[in-house]
Amino acid sequence: MKHQAILNYASRLREAxxxxxxxxxxxAxxxxxxxxxxxxxxxxxxxxxxxxxxxAAQARRTKSTLTTLVTKLERHGYVERIPDPADSRGVRVRLTDKGKALKPAFIAISDGLQNIILSRxxxxxxxxxxxxLAKCVES
Structure with missing residues (x-):
């Protein structure tokens, strides 16, 4: 069967x-x-x-998965939940000062990932x- 390695390569790329x-x-x-x-x-x-x-929609994650991610980030002081003024039952998430301070490291890591690809x-x-890849996953 042809093209069996595509998902293997995609998986290895993600692992790397x-x-x-x-x-x-x-x-850091x-x-x-x-x-x-x-x-x-x-x-x-x-x-x-x-x-x-x-x-959740923009991250393309389920609400429960996103809640878990946000809870962990909140526990470590990177984000905070605040009431949503447009929806009394809703919650908004924003970065704390500690979370905002991650931006330089985030950019450096993102640039490093991009450099790995562009070196090859x-x-x-x-x-x-x-x-x-977008065509494969955006159906």
Whole structure:
């Protein structure tokens, strides 16, 4: 059967990325952050604050998964939940000062990940790979 290795390569790429992230987090002394927190941090760096539904939708995670991620980040003081003024039952999530202070490390790690890819592929190849991977997962 052709193309059996595609998912294997995708899995290995994810494992290599996670290993890199964990190593860089450890070097930065951030032992309470996991690679899975990256999407939450990224979205909050961009938006400032979001309600839980917006955060789940944009992160493409279930609400229960997102709640678990936010709870862990909140426990370590990186985010806080605040009442949603537009919805009395709703909650918004925003970065604390400690969370905002993660941005330089977050950018450095993201740049490092990108450099790994661009050290192996041309810019055009990376663009094509990104397009093809998006096509595979965005149905």
């Amino acid at each position: 990325g996670n290993a890199f992230i964990l190593g860089e987090l450890e070097k 002394g951030l032992k309470d952050i996991a690679p899975s927190h990256g999407i939450v941090l990224h979205l909050l760096f961009e938006a400032g604050e979001l309600n839980m539904s917006e955060l 592929l041309t810019e055009q190849e990376a663009d094509e790979l990104e397009r093809l």
